[in-house]
Amino acid sequence: MNRRKFIGSAGLASLATGAVLTVPSVVHAKAKYRWKMVTAWPKNFPGLGTNANLLAKTITAMSGGRISVKVYGAKELVPAFEVFDAVAGGTAEMGHAGAYYWKGKTEAAQFFSAIPFGLTAQEMNAWLYYGGGMELWRELYRPFGLIPATTGNSGVQMAGWFNREIKSADDLKGLKMRIPGLGGEVLRRAGGTPVNMPGGELFTSLQSGALDATEWVGPYNDLAFGFYKVAKYYYYPGWHEPGSTMEAIINAKAFDALPGDLQEIVLTACKAANMDMLSEYTARNNQALDVLVNKHKVKVLPLPDEVLKKLRGISDAVVAELAAKDPMSKKIHASVMQFRDQVMPWSKLSEQAFLRARML
């Protein structure tokens, strides 16, 4: 920006626009910050990687370049699963990932990404911002020298791509399915065989029969991976990830060294990015679903109620066991479950009842 030109025009416009010019009496130095943001996603990965780019760009733009944030894709600076350590250790000032990746550091992290039959995006944000969730998350990460923030949500995911039709809970027995985390443990107890496998290997594994099924994200990301070419059925709803939250993690020392305005900029940029990702997924998922159904003739099927009931029962047990691991897990579990119990009747009367009424 040409500052001289700007001052001139602002001066002329000041009566009309509320601008008032002040001239500082001292020369002051301006600190500049060059931050690195390491991410758990391939660079520019649609929805997740692009959200990291947006977050970095917003911080840089709002600060007028006083903080410039450079984004690194997974493996560019550190591998995906080392984002937490890299930010805690100061290799990078920020990270962009999902909290469930850090269960090896602290089991309770899983409550802040997604739990089976847990909260939708809207409910999760309500719990985090207005239900005490954010305070608990900060408490959980404090010993690691990290500050968490919410930077996005995928919305309700799909149950996944299957080469075996699921007509009853018995059809889950022996099912070899890529499904990590708590959802995988639930499948195991239902008689299936959960497998963890990187995204890049899923297509060929479905094709060869090494996998009977895989979950991934939703139509937007799934269409790009081409799963419709190697799987027969596309099941819903994503009971295991009803509103997966993405996190920005910030090195606490780096954050504390910022002046107040830049701290506010970093946290507000995360909140705005959170709004952005869910909007992007909602818009892109609906377009991609249209292509999958109408162009590629994908068979989209609901999981039968009997199957969902069984998975629901096991899920509550698995999540309760997680709560028993340590005092913080117990405290967070109590908070999120109390919130879920109370928000369920409201979501039933509002979102669910309206969405149903609109389809009548």
Add this chain to the structure above:
Amino acid sequence: MNRRKFIGSAGLASLATGAVLTVPSVVHAKAKYRWKMVTAWPKNFPGLGTNANLLAKTITAMSGGRISVKVYGAKELVPAFEVFDAVAGGTAEMGHAGAYYWKGKTEAAQFFSAIPFGLTAQEMNAWLYYGGGMELWRELYRPFGLIPATTGNSGVQMAGWFNREIKSADDLKGLKMRIPGLGGEVLRRAGGTPVNMPGGELFTSLQSGALDATEWVGPYNDLAFGFYKVAKYYYYPGWHEPGSTMEAIINAKAFDALPGDLQEIVLTACKAANMDMLSEYTARNNQALDVLVNKHKVKVLPLPDEVLKKLRGISDAVVAELAAKDPMSKKIHASVMQFRDQVMPWSKLSEQAFLRARML
């Protein structure tokens, strides 16, 4: 902030935190902006007025006070329904309201707040940020010298408080109900008598029988108004306002006079405030519903399917008539309806199917 102290500590921390000090070679003037934000709500009104406060505070904090935004409740500077003119004319630099208030200025404004059987909050944000909605909204307000931004959403509202039980569409005949806007026109065509009346008069009108029913917002705001004391039934879902969007409007000249970083700050603050309001309503509505049902023993009832079907049919006709009013209305209607048609199957497989599965 003590700037000298800040520079010292930032300097000390620079190696650890990525900070780099630069000393500018010239003394430069810093423009300061004092903005007024006029609102359509009583000062500090829960959810709406508090969101205006948050928005102002966030802009001021992120800009380090370079823009200070002062919030005015309705009637403090101008009445609620003059917010649009006040910002267009430069009396205030910003406004905080709902776009449907401005249908007298431009009919199509109503598409950007809520339309009967239209989009939920999540879908509305997807349309605005990723479906071309925002661009259309900017185009619509440009001739008025205004820039719109989304600053909040109430989520799905309730159908309202009734002293007459609604068992069939016939029960709508002769119903005297406070319901403004497009929803009111739908009720009129269904045989009812829509009334427009300020919020402050609703309680006594229900009590005296001057009104048979009223819609307002949802449990959080409705509980505070005490409607449960004077109405027998609380109906859902809010078919007429499935995701009411709140707007920030900005005087275009005032906005253009800002340097780029402050422009980014103003718009990003609106996006973050948008995330915040829906979270607040979701958390507070669920708490308030619990109080209404369990403490005040309110009878919460669904509108029968037959009634919803009838209202849905009339709604589509009313909204289509709005589209025929002028070329911009036609263009916006086409965009939002195409988006709705495409997002409905996705919302059915995701939010709706998951919310249902969780209740099994």
